[in-house]
Amino acid sequence: MTIEQEFPDLTQWPVLQGALAYWGQTLLILVLLGLGVASFRDIIIRFQDTLSSRGFMAAMVGLPIAILGGILGTVRSLAVGLLEIVALPLGIRRVWAIARLAIQESIRRRVLYVLLLFLVPFLFAGWYLPKAEEGQLLYLVGFTNTTIGWLLLPMVLFVVGMSIPNDLKSRTIQTVVTKPIRRIEFIVGRVLGFMIVFTIVILVMGGVSLAYIYYQVSDQVLRDQWTARVPVYAKVEDPNSSPFYFIKQGVAGLAGTNVGREWNYRSHIEGDTPDEVRWFFTFNPKQFAGVDRTKVGMTFDVFKTTKGNPTRDEDESSGVWASLDFIDLQNPQNKFDRAFRVNNNRLTEITIPTSVLSSGQVLVRAQCVTRNQYIGMAKHDLFLLAREQSFEWNFIKGLITLWLKMLFLTSVAVSASTVLNGFVTVIFTIGAYVVGLVHNFLMEVAGGKILGGGPIESLVRLVTQMNQQADIEQGFIRSVINIFDPILTRFLAAVGAVVPDLSTIETAEYVASGFDIPSWLMMRNALLVVGYVIPVIIVGYFLFRGRETAA
Amino acid sequence: MGAGEVVVEARNLTKIYRDFWGRKKVEALRSLSMTVERGEIFGLLGPNGSGKTTTIKLLLGLLFPTSGDALVLGKGADDVNKFEKIGYLPEESYLYKFLSAEETLEFYGRLFNMSRAERRRRSAALIEQVGLNHARKRLVKEYSKGMARRIGLAQALINDPEVVFLDEPTSGLDPIGTREMKDLILDLRAKGKTIVMCSHLLADVQDVCDRVAILHQGELKEYGRVSDLLEIQDLTEVRARGLSDSAKERIREIIAGDGATLESMGHPSTTLEDLFLRIVRESQAHPGRRYLPERSSEKADPASVSDQR
Numbered sequence: 001m002t003i004e005q006e007f008p009d010l011t012q013w014p015v016l017q018g019a020l021a022y023w024g025q026t027l028l029i030l031v032l033l034g035l036g037v038a039s040f041r042d043i044i045i046r047f048q049d050t051l052s053s054r055g056f057m058a059a060m061v062g063l064p065i066a067i068l069g070g071i072l073g074t075v076r077s078l079a080v081g082l083l084e085i086v087a088l089p090l091g092i093r094r095v096w097a098i099a100r101l102a103i104q105e106s107i108r109r110r111v112l113y114v115l116l117l118f119l120v121p122f123l124f125a126g127w128y129l130p131k132a133e134e135g136q137l138l139y140l141v142g143f144t145n146t147t148i149g150w151l152l153l154p155m156v157l158f159v160v161g162m163s164i165p166n167d168l169k170s171r172t173i174q175t176v177v178t179k180p181i182r183r184i185e186f187i188v189g190r191v192l193g194f195m196i197v198f199t200i201v202i203l204v205m206g207g208v209s210l211a212y213i214y215y216q217v218s219d220q221v222l223r224d225q226w227t228a229r230v231p232v233y234a235k236v237e238d239p240n241s242s243p244f245y246f247i248k249q250g251v252a253g254l255a256g257t258n259v260g261r262e263w264n265y266r267s268h269i270e271g272d273t274p275d276e277v278r279w280f281f282t283f284n285p286k287q288f289a290g291v292d293r294t295k296v297g298m299t300f301d302v303f304k305t306t307k308g309n310p311t312r313d314e315d316e317s318s319g320v321w322a323s324l325d326f327i328d329l330q331n332p333q334n335k336f337d338r339a340f341r342v343n344n345n346r347l348t349e350i351t352i353p354t355s356v357l358s359s360g361q362v363l364v365r366a367q368c369v370t371r372n373q374y375i376g377m378a379k380h381d382l383f384l385l386a387r388e389q390s391f392e393w394n395f396i397k398g399l400i401t402l403w404l405k406m407l408f409l410t411s412v413a414v415s416a417s418t419v420l421n422g423f424v425t426v427i428f429t430i431g432a433y434v435v436g437l438v439h440n441f442l443m444e445v446a447g448g449k450i451l452g453g454g455p456i457e458s459l460v461r462l463v464t465q466m467n468q469q470a471d472i473e474q475g476f477i478r479s480v481i482n483i484f485d486p487i488l489t490r491f492l493a494a495v496g497a498v499v500p501d502l503s504t505i506e507t508a509e510y511v512a513s514g515f516d517i518p519s520w521l522m523m524r525n526a527l528l529v530v531g532y533v534i535p536v537i538i539v540g541y542f543l544f545r546g547r548e549t550a551a
Numbered sequence: 552m553g554a555g556e557v558v559v560e561a562r563n564l565t566k567i568y569r570d571f572w573g574r575k576k577v578e579a580l581r582s583l584s585m586t587v588e589r590g591e592i593f594g595l596l597g598p599n600g601s602g603k604t605t606t607i608k609l610l611l612g613l614l615f616p617t618s619g620d621a622l623v624l625g626k627g628a629d630d631v632n633k634f635e636k637i638g639y640l641p642e643e644s645y646l647y648k649f650l651s652a653e654e655t656l657e658f659y660g661r662l663f664n665m666s667r668a669e670r671r672r673r674s675a676a677l678i679e680q681v682g683l684n685h686a687r688k689r690l691v692k693e694y695s696k697g698m699a700r701r702i703g704l705a706q707a708l709i710n711d712p713e714v715v716f717l718d719e720p721t722s723g724l725d726p727i728g729t730r731e732m733k734d735l736i737l738d739l740r741a742k743g744k745t746i747v748m749c750s751h752l753l754a755d756v757q758d759v760c761d762r763v764a765i766l767h768q769g770e771l772k773e774y775g776r777v778s779d780l781l782e783i784q785d786l787t788e789v790r791a792r793g794l795s796d797s798a799k800e801r802i803r804e805i806i807a808g809d810g811a812t813l814e815s816m817g818h819p820s821t822t823l824e825d826l827f828l829r830i831v832r833e834s835q836a837h838p839g840r841r842y843l844p845e846r847s848s849e850k851a852d853p854a855s856v857s858d859q860r
Contacts, residue, residue: 104654108649170648548613
């Protein structure tokens with residue numbers, strides 16, 4: 001379990017306030033942009049009308065009036081629209097009517113048969129289950145989450161994406177919109193109805209998965225890993241100082257010795273030298289009260305410079321050893337030290353007396369004991385285990401993440417389907433989903449951080465089998481690349497700026513490695529998705545309002 | 552008819568269909584101006600593609616006018632509140648096929664923010680009224696065209712509307728259904744509702760409409776009271792029952808003496824619709840018996856006399 005990126009603590013109100021203000025600004029820009037586009041279209045149509053009926057001169061003379069009329073018309077339409085959005089709670093019965101309809105449609109069209117399809121992979125999953133205890137839970141949680149996700153995806157795409165286009169095609173929409181229902185109620189009702197169906201599907205699939213995992217894993221795994229640890233990480237109150245640093249040859253710094261690992265998440269300290277790593281912990285001591293001994297977890301990396309297996313189980317004296325000192329900062333006499341053999345890249349747990357944590361301010365110093373070997377550490381590699389939550393609840397929290405993803409896709413599909421036909425909606429939504437998944441890569445390509453250049457350049461390299469570093473000679477191809485790649489990468493950056501990074505809301509790894517999904521992460525994910533869903537629905541609403549339902 | 556209060560109004564209503572680039576494709580409706588008053592049955596007449604349905608859709612906000620105004624109960628196209636008092640039966644009953652008749656009416660009732668009790672009461676009464684009691688639990692997809700039409704009408708009336716728009720109300724109905732639909736339309740007028748219907752079945756329009764507008768290629772060609780539009784001023788019709796041959800002869804003489812021309816004199820035929828309905832009624836009263844027309848009552852047959860001045 002590695003935490004490479006740290007996120008602002010959204011439980012802190014000022015941080016949240018800042019985020020909300022930023023979100024509000026973005027929404028405002030979006031509204032103004034939409035206003036501009038709508039006005040422009042209106043103006044063009046007015047201009048063309050005069051052009052065709054009264055000729056060019058009249059159209060030019062009438063242009064200012066057309067512009068004014070276009071802007072006023074759009075502003076008025078926007079105002080009416082915003083009023084309808086604000087009045088949404090008044091139409092809750094109508095929203096519910098539409099939601100019920102979506103549920104009935106899903107049931108009567110036998111969408112829930114997908115649940116049977118879901119059982120098929122389970123018949124064969126056991127064949128590939130690793131025998132070793134270590135990977136079992138990881139494999140099973142990964143497997144069930146992936147299965148649920150990939151079965152829900154086509155369901156969202158086809159059921160949701162085809163729904164409104166079907167209504168338009170069969171013209172049933174005409175009997176609906178000639179009732180006193182607002183378009184926003186229609187859209188929200190649809191999203192709500194489908195989400196109720198997906199919630200049921202996720203709950204059923206999740207329940208089956210949990211039972212399946214429970215009966216598949218070995219007793220050993222149930223004893224050791226069937227849990228959700230709540231770790232307390234190094235933290236200091238002062239935002240200007242780091243709670244984690246290295247001391248290398250007497251100098252403090254954020255990195256230790258570079259041993260040449262490509263992944264620079266961890267930095268190393270050399271064995272049998274005074275070099276050390278320090279973590280500062282500030283926490284509420286009450287969360288450790290009531291028990292004599294507290295667990296401390298670590299995931300360290302071993303880098304060895306001599307031959308042989310450093311972590312041979314059968315030989316006690318082999319391996320790489322580390323020593324830890326726990327010092328109460330309020331009372332330096334109150335301390336505890338312990339040496340232990342490091343599991344390479346695997347969780348090592350030791351227990352310490354809880355008394356050393358009594359003040360709520362603790363310094364932990366780590367040193368590598370074994371000569372000529374190195375140990376790599378990062379801020380989140382050592383943590384105190386406050387308490388453990390149930391694995392089941394954590395699994396459900398993992399499902400909530402999945403649910404959030406489906407919420408995003410559902411609202412994108414519903415909004416897109418108000419103007420696109422069913423097939424195009426499906427393609428559009430798949431596009432949004434894929435961009436969300438490869439967001440990181442996309443932004444790196446857009447930012448020029450990937451070797452091999454932009455889309456055209458990499459296409460040329462691919463076709464001509466040229467390696468990524470070689471220079472492309474000056475000439476026609478180079479000119480084409482120079483002209484089009486900047487345009488395409490800007491386009492990619494724009495797309496990336498609109499679509500959320502869906503890979504960052506992933507939480508399955510927490511569940512699989514037995515760590516409680518932190519509440520701040522759940523909150524951030526929820527805010528991220530809701531922050532997207534609201535504008536997406538509003539955009540869908542305005543598109544739908546501007547659309548003739550009988551064409 | 553009508554208390555003079557205007558409930559539906561089109562002012563210079565124009566609809567131009569455009570292509571993707573906003574260029575003009577078809578001018579479906581050209582500067583239509585007309586009014587419908589409270590309590591009358593108004594018919595929009597015209598051949599296919601004349602703009603009848605476009606007019607209704609513009610009035611209902613299903614299409615947006617290119618210019619002009621479409622007002623219903625004084626409210627424009629984007630005012631959703633007007634739908635509280637409007638009922639609409641589209642050309643074909645566009646209903647959710649996976650719902651039953653009861654669920655359909657429940658659903659539309661919810662859209663009017665009706666309470667549960669009111670929805671139940673209204674939908675039970677309407678299902679009874681359109682004669683679908685035996686099929687209330689069946690899914691709409693299993694319905695025949697006529698049944699779908701009836702449940703379509705029921706959904707249009709779920710809110711007890713003041714103004715009802717009917718697009719080809721008798722299309723797809725058998726003669727009995729057509730007659731029932733026409734009776735129902737007249738019944739609605741008796742209850743003070745305003746009805747706007749469009750049709751190309753002229754007989755239906757003639758039977759029920761108070762006023763009509765005749766459209767052709769998007770333009771209004773004729774507009775007024777049906778009785779005024781259809782009356783032939785210089786023809787006189789006399790209908791009598793039990794007239795003797797000698798009396799008929801005397802009438803001929805009078806006409807000739809007056810210097811007018813006798814156009815025709817004979818026995819009028821009934822309409823096929825009337826005959827069909829009589830047969831069905833007879834058959835229901837006496838199952839298994841073949842229909843016997845009243846041939847023997849030759850002398851009781853009405854005779855009609857028409858003359859021309």
